Amino acid sequence: MGCMNRGLCVGICIGLILIFTATFCVGLTDPTDVVAINSLYVALEYPPLLGWLLVGGDPCGDKWQGVECVFSNITELRLSGTNLGGKLGDSLGDFGAILAIDLSNNHIGGTIPSNFPSTIRNLSLSANELTGMIPDALSSSGQLMDLDLSGNNLSGQLPSSLGNLSSLTTLHLQNNQLTGTLDVLQDLLLQDLNVENNLFSGPIPAKLLSIPNFRKDGNPFNTTVIPSPTIAAPPLAAAPYAEKAPGKPAIGPSVPEMSKSTRAGKVFTTKRLTWISIIGASILFSLVLCVCVFRCKKGRQEKENTKRHDIGTHKASREKPKYTESVPQQNYPMEKVPRGRVAKPRDSYVENNGRRGVFPKLQNEQEVDVKNTPTVSLPKKDYDSDMSSMDTEFLPPPPPPFFPFEKVSVEPMVPLKVTSSRHPSKSPNASSAKAFTVALLQQYTNSFSHENFIGEGMLGSVYRGELPDGKLLAIKKLDTKVSGQQSDEDFFELVSSISKLRHANIVELVGYCTEHGQRLLVYEYCRNGTLHDALHDDEIQKKLSWKTRIQVALEAARALEYLHEICQPPIVHRNFKSANLLLDDKLELCVSDCGLAPLLSSSSVSQLSGRLLTAYGYGAPEFDLGSYTYRSDVYSFGVVMLELLTGRKSFDRSRPRGEQFLVRWAVPQLHDIDALARMVDPSLKGAYPMKSLSRFADIISSCVQQEPEFRPSMSEIVQELLRMI
Numbered sequence: 001m002g003c004m005n006r007g008l009c010v011g012i013c014i015g016l017i018l019i020f021t022a023t024f025c026v027g028l029t030d031p032t033d034v035v036a037i038n039s040l041y042v043a044l045e046y047p048p049l050l051g052w053l054l055v056g057g058d059p060c061g062d063k064w065q066g067v068e069c070v071f072s073n074i075t076e077l078r079l080s081g082t083n084l085g086g087k088l089g090d091s092l093g094d095f096g097a098i099l100a101i102d103l104s105n106n107h108i109g110g111t112i113p114s115n116f117p118s119t120i121r122n123l124s125l126s127a128n129e130l131t132g133m134i135p136d137a138l139s140s141s142g143q144l145m146d147l148d149l150s151g152n153n154l155s156g157q158l159p160s161s162l163g164n165l166s167s168l169t170t171l172h173l174q175n176n177q178l179t180g181t182l183d184v185l186q187d188l189l190l191q192d193l194n195v196e197n198n199l200f201s202g203p204i205p206a207k208l209l210s211i212p213n214f215r216k217d218g219n220p221f222n223t224t225v226i227p228s229p230t231i232a233a234p235p236l237a238a239a240p241y242a243e244k245a246p247g248k249p250a251i252g253p254s255v256p257e258m259s260k261s262t263r264a265g266k267v268f269t270t271k272r273l274t275w276i277s278i279i280g281a282s283i284l285f286s287l288v289l290c291v292c293v294f295r296c297k298k299g300r301q302e303k304e305n306t307k308r309h310d311i312g313t314h315k316a317s318r319e320k321p322k323y324t325e326s327v328p329q330q331n332y333p334m335e336k337v338p339r340g341r342v343a344k345p346r347d348s349y350v351e352n353n354g355r356r357g358v359f360p361k362l363q364n365e366q367e368v369d370v371k372n373t374p375t376v377s378l379p380k381k382d383y384d385s386d387m388s389s390m391d392t393e394f395l396p397p398p399p400p401p402f403f404p405f406e407k408v409s410v411e412p413m414v415p416l417k418v419t420s421s422r423h424p425s426k427s428p429n430a431s432s433a434k435a436f437t438v439a440l441l442q443q444y445t446n447s448f449s450h451e452n453f454i455g456e457g458m459l460g461s462v463y464r465g466e467l468p469d470g471k472l473l474a475i476k477k478l479d480t481k482v483s484g485q486q487s488d489e490d491f492f493e494l495v496s497s498i499s500k501l502r503h504a505n506i507v508e509l510v511g512y513c514t515e516h517g518q519r520l521l522v523y524e525y526c527r528n529g530t531l532h533d534a535l536h537d538d539e540i541q542k543k544l545s546w547k548t549r550i551q552v553a554l555e556a557a558r559a560l561e562y563l564h565e566i567c568q569p570p571i572v573h574r575n576f577k578s579a580n581l582l583l584d585d586k587l588e589l590c591v592s593d594c595g596l597a598p599l600l601s602s603s604s605v606s607q608l609s610g611r612l613l614t615a616y617g618y619g620a621p622e623f624d625l626g627s628y629t630y631r632s633d634v635y636s637f638g639v640v641m642l643e644l645l646t647g648r649k650s651f652d653r654s655r656p657r658g659e660q661f662l663v664r665w666a667v668p669q670l671h672d673i674d675a676l677a678r679m680v681d682p683s684l685k686g687a688y689p690m691k692s693l694s695r696f697a698d699i700i701s702s703c704v705q706q707e708p709e710f711r712p713s714m715s716e717i718v719q720e721l722l723r724m725i
């Protein structure tokens, strides 16, 4: 029996060791959590986070940035101030055992999702760009203890289900545009409640006043006056508004106290009051007369003293403001004005690195700022203290209503016409791709005038167009020999698939036109030219630092990663080159011509496109055999990286014979550190870390390998570039 027990013990021990080994040595994360974190990564638009992958991976074992685990479960996600953009997506509820999520101080937009993990205890989404209402479903996280949604653009009333969060002790909702009353909170056991600077109204529930740390300024709460027959009672709201120490009773009479005063008031009848007033006034008048005789000489001096005293008081009030009931609604946070107005989906990570949480000033904001608001551009975490140092008299008026930033505001000009009746469902989605008439496009391009002609490619000519509101468009007029190869149905399918592409580094299709035998594609206009031009313009080239070049490579890689690995079915670009990498207003890189491969492979330009790509040094070797896969895009991407490294064109006839084709000249030297130092773009003037240069060269070598199957995937390249940054 004892022997059997020993055997059992040994068995259990071995089992535990195996579990331990599997957990800590193999580090395999729970597959459900992996799927959840992969989906979150997609929703956040693949931010540059160390270790994070789009598909699969081992977040716990590989120590993904911001991820904490216990055994194989993700228990914490801490990514505050990591410049996240995108949205929250719908995967938060899929984490099996998560306890804390901190995504504060980022640029996450969209609404708060309606599924939350039931295990969560601490959730902070503060200082983001979230809009919409607080979802009812938040109550499914019954163990939530600490919830911080402050500093967003949330609106609407508090959902009644918030009252079910019985474990909640800390709730921060300040600096939003929330409305309605606070009634739903009154039965919670809150210790810390901040609702400042919202649009809450109605009387404050009495129970909330006993919360040890309750902050509520800057809301239009009711200031109902309790009616009293003889004495004007102080407003009921004087109690909450008069600043009281947390947890201490409010200054000012409570309701029962006021009824005592009311009873006292009855003793003083109007008649008695009149007599008392007359006698008192007579005595006062005599006294004043006597004093005046002696003090008349000092009168002027006293006046001056009083004046000085007034100024002193005023100064003091600037230094230490009092938030009294006289100015409750003026107490808006300074940065609320710029935040609402500059809300945008995502900032450039390069630009933001140095100013995380600092809100850029717009022209209008500066007007306000110069006069009164020295704290407007302070980091967000400081605004509470900055606000408290401001004189309420000097606050600007409440912010104007929030108008969300819209990337493209083009109205559909005509209803979508589906000429093919066979598969009407395959027509482009009218909400994403707008149908334009030829007449309107003529109007926007001044009848496709010469001065609006931008350039011509294999598929047709591109014109600049201007909408009545000044927004610029790039209108690609497809050659009839290209578009003629396609049926209406195929064209709609093409438009539909391009219009679904949504990526910060891909030029957005605004709309299309198919009329009078013409087919046109209408894109967002990128006003800063192409990477090809930037690299070969002496002035701009000098400004492209090594760090910027890595960043540009990363942005291009992300766009291809999206096309190859996120889009379903995957999209091969087929014409990837620096002339198709455009720079937008913020000098962020946008890949053009995405999704046009079906047009390029149409018989009229198929051969030409292949030959041109090869002729300009971007074509992968397999192109000659008529094969083009996403690995061929990887090859072309390697050539673009080579351009970034050397500052040379992919094909340059003006160079000596052996140097005309960049790949042929550069690749054999990529592993020679001395040769590498010689081939690097001279305009960098040596300002690059050698190690970084050599890693960049390694990526290029792997991309331009002869055998397609040996080339890395774009997500691997993205990870490599991220590590370099």
Ligand SMILES: Nc1ncnc2c1ncn2[C@@H]1O[C@H](COP(=O)(O)OP(=O)(O)OP(=O)(O)O)[C@@H](O)[C@H]1O
Pocket (backbone or CB within 6 Å): 454, 455, 456, 457, 458, 459, 460, 461, 462, 474, 476, 507, 523, 524, 525, 526, 527, 529, 530, 575, 579, 580, 582, 592, 593
């Ligand atoms: N969205 C855009 N914004 C600004 N300029 C654009 C835009 N799209 C294209 N262009 C410019 O229009 C011109 C023609 O572009 P197009 O893509 O048709 O040809 P290409 O890139 O020169 O050659 P290819 O046919 O091989 O792609 C180029 O100068 C290109 O930079």
